Structures are given as C-alpha cells and as structure tokens.
Amino acid sequence: MRLATRADGTRDGQLVLVDTAQQRCAAVPQIARTLQAALDDWPALAPRLHARQQALEATAWSGAERFDATACRAPLPRAYQWADASVYRNHARLIYQWRREPIPPRYEDEPLVYQGGSDVMLGPSEHIVARDEAHGIDLEAEIAVITTDVPMGTSAEAALDCIALVVLLNDVSLRGLIPAELARGFGFYQSKPASSFAPLALTTAALGEHWRGGMLHLPVHIELNGQWFGHPDAGQETVFHFGQILAHLARTRRLSAGSIVGAGTISNADPACGNACITEARVRQMLAGVPDEDLHPYLKHGDRVRLEVRDGQGHSLFGAIDQRVVVQSAMDE
Structure with missing residues (x-):
C-alpha cells in the first residue's frame, strides 16, 4: 500500500x-x-x-x-515519538572526525540513538525555515519506519513485524549549534529543527524485493540547487537493521503505534556515491587538504534541496522531498 x-x-x-x-x-x-x-x-x-x-x-x-x-503534509504531521539511530559506519567515521571525538565505545555492539522532537513534522514542499545562516544549516537524507505497537522486550526478529510503513525524510541539522549543545552533556535540541518527509509512506510489501534484511536496498538521490550531490545506497554498510534498532528502543519500554524511527544519515564509503549531508562532504574535502575557505558551504537562503528514491525502472517510490531554505535573518535585510 x-x-x-x-x-x-x-x-x-x-x-x-x-x-x-x-x-x-x-x-x-x-x-x-x-x-x-x-x-x-x-x-x-x-x-x-x-x-x-x-x-x-x-x-x-x-x-x-x-x-x-x-498538497501533502508529512505522513504523520505530528507523531508520538521520533527516535533516530546512527547505523552507517562511514557516517560515524566522518562525523566523529568533524567533532574531533572518538567513535563512541560499543558503537557496533548496540545501536546509538537519540530522541528528537516530533510535535512538528514538515511536508515534502514546506520550507526549511531557519533563523540564521550562521547556524550551519545541513540536510540529512534518511530512511525511517513507522511502527505499530512494539511490546517491551521484543526480539529483533519480532520487531520487524511491528513495522507498518517505511518513509523517506530530511533530518535537518544546525551544525553550528551542535558542538555547544553536546558539550553540555544532555543531547540535541535547538540544533535539531523540524524534519521533512516525502509524501508517501509505503508498506514493506509495496517495496517488494527492495526491502530485505530489515532495510531498504536502494540509493537515495540527493540534489542541491538542481545539481547532483549524492546517491548513497540505504541498504549498504550498516551496523544494524531496523528490527535491531526497534528491539534496542523497546528493551525497557514499549513503543506506541505511530512511533517514527530512523536509521540515521545514509552514507557509503565510496566517494563516487557522493554524500547525504553537507558535513560529510566537508570532512572528505578537509581530509583531501582543501582549505577551509573552499569547503562546500552549508545551506543558504533560497537554496533548494531535493531527495528521492527511485527503483530500477526509474519510478519514484516515496515521491520527492523538494523544498527551499528560508532564513529569517536574510528576509530581514
């Protein structure tokens, strides 16, 4: 469906x-x-x-x-829960290099997750509204699932049966605010504004052969201002699948129907696959010796972001996220 x-x-x-x-x-x-x-x-x-x-x-x-x-809203314009994991090894490698920190201990033993805000979810054409370009506006292309009720203590295998729908989203980050927030030891909040969703939510049956092993196995196509930015495969180079993420979240509590759970920013080690967030592109440039003033810029007022998943025949599965960036400080000038 x-x-x-x-x-x-x-x-x-x-x-x-x-x-x-x-x-x-x-x-x-x-x-x-x-x-x-x-x-x-x-x-x-x-x-x-x-x-x-x-x-x-x-x-x-x-x-x-x-x-x-x-004319679509997000599939769930407001949700009971939005929890996001980080299961792509290459993304962890690059992001923790950017933060000048080691990858967390036991990263490959149990999923790394945080709980985000779910009271406002944006539709596919709604603007990314930010207060200031200095906040470092970044996109993050992700796949997520929407659950039915997930019992406490469920196994990873049983948790796969609790997946009702699969969605595509842009988990916007404000990179300029992240270091100071995390340094206080209590996690993301101001640095994680509302996420944006593609119009369609699909059952795993509708994804057919592209859904296997608890993951979507297709590339996500990312464009910035009409130019190719990346096409990393969502099913490659992962540490955990969605059943394992859900089982981890439900270890000590049950999850309510309508919980949205992400797998984190999609990332492949092959540079030819491009990037699903600007920060990864910048870290790759830094490692290649590109000077700071020439690094890929973060999103600015008027920039356009487009995300889409297409099957082998070129058909769009979730529809496209196609949105522009609106920066309030730029509008006030």
Whole structure:
C-alpha cells in the first residue's frame, strides 16, 4: 500500500490511498480519517485498507481524485515519538572526525540513538525555515519506519513485524549549534529543527524485493540547487537493521503505534556515491587538504534541496522531498 496525508485544514490532515503511478488518490474516512487512526488499530484496519486499494485497482481507480504531492503534509504531521539511530559506519567515521571525538565505545555492539522532537513534522514542499545562516544549516537524507505497537522486550526478529510503513525524510541539522549543545552533556535540541518527509509512506510489501534484511536496498538521490550531490545506497554498510534498532528502543519500554524511527544519515564509503549531508562532504574535502575557505558551504537562503528514491525502472517510490531554505535573518535585510 501507498498512503499519504493530504492537507485539509486540520492538524493531522486526511488519510488517502495512492495509486502506483502517483496520479490518483482516494480518501478512506469509512476506514480511518487519519494515518494515526489507522495505526492505532493497524492489525484490523490494514487489511481493510488493502482490500479498498485492490477494489480501486480493479476499476483502474475510477472516480478517484487527482493526487497532488504538493498538497501533502508529512505522513504523520505530528507523531508520538521520533527516535533516530546512527547505523552507517562511514557516517560515524566522518562525523566523529568533524567533532574531533572518538567513535563512541560499543558503537557496533548496540545501536546509538537519540530522541528528537516530533510535535512538528514538515511536508515534502514546506520550507526549511531557519533563523540564521550562521547556524550551519545541513540536510540529512534518511530512511525511517513507522511502527505499530512494539511490546517491551521484543526480539529483533519480532520487531520487524511491528513495522507498518517505511518513509523517506530530511533530518535537518544546525551544525553550528551542535558542538555547544553536546558539550553540555544532555543531547540535541535547538540544533535539531523540524524534519521533512516525502509524501508517501509505503508498506514493506509495496517495496517488494527492495526491502530485505530489515532495510531498504536502494540509493537515495540527493540534489542541491538542481545539481547532483549524492546517491548513497540505504541498504549498504550498516551496523544494524531496523528490527535491531526497534528491539534496542523497546528493551525497557514499549513503543506506541505511530512511533517514527530512523536509521540515521545514509552514507557509503565510496566517494563516487557522493554524500547525504553537507558535513560529510566537508570532512572528505578537509581530509583531501582543501582549505577551509573552499569547503562546500552549508545551506543558504533560497537554496533548494531535493531527495528521492527511485527503483530500477526509474519510478519514484516515496515521491520527492523538494523544498527551499528560508532564513529569517536574510528576509530581514
């Protein structure tokens, strides 16, 4: 199934089913008005949503409405939880070099995670709004899952069955604020503004052969201002899969249906794959001897970020995140 949340003037939007071509959609208020309502009773409602999709496909989506990705909110415009891991070895290697710190002990023994803000999640076309370019505005291309209820103490294998949907997101970071925040020993907050999501949330069944071993195995295509920036494969060079991340999070507590859990910034060691965040590009440049004044700049007012996952035939799976950066200090000048 392919699900999206259409803006309708309410806080949580309207749940719609979307066809494979991303041309038609249909609301399903008789089943669930919102995605969170569907997740709250996923074992009972997912089969009904699937049956409705099959009925629409049988009639070539006759009577369905035109699908407009730009009218979509994030699949969950607000969520009960947003937790993010860091499972890509190369990203850890480069980021901790940037921070001039060793990789944390036991990095490969148990997932490294933090809990972010989930009260505001941005849609695919909403602006990245920042207060000041000096904060070092960075993108981070990630894959995440949306869960059903995850019992406390669940195993990694059982946790895979608690994945309802898979999503693509841009986990924006303010790099200029991170060092001072982390130095205080209490984690991210101001340095992690709202994340942005592609319009579609897909079931693992809809991903087919591209979902295996608890991960999505496809590259994420990243463009900055219309120029190629990277295409790292989301299923390569990882320390843990999503089942292991969820089991780690549920070790001492259960997770509520509608929790969003990320695997961290996608990163491949091969420089030909490019980068999924600007900081990685800058560290690679520094290691190559590029002087500081020539390093890749962080995002500025008016910059455009585009993220998309395409299958082997070039079809977009989640739709695109296509957004511009708006810096309030630049608007005041």
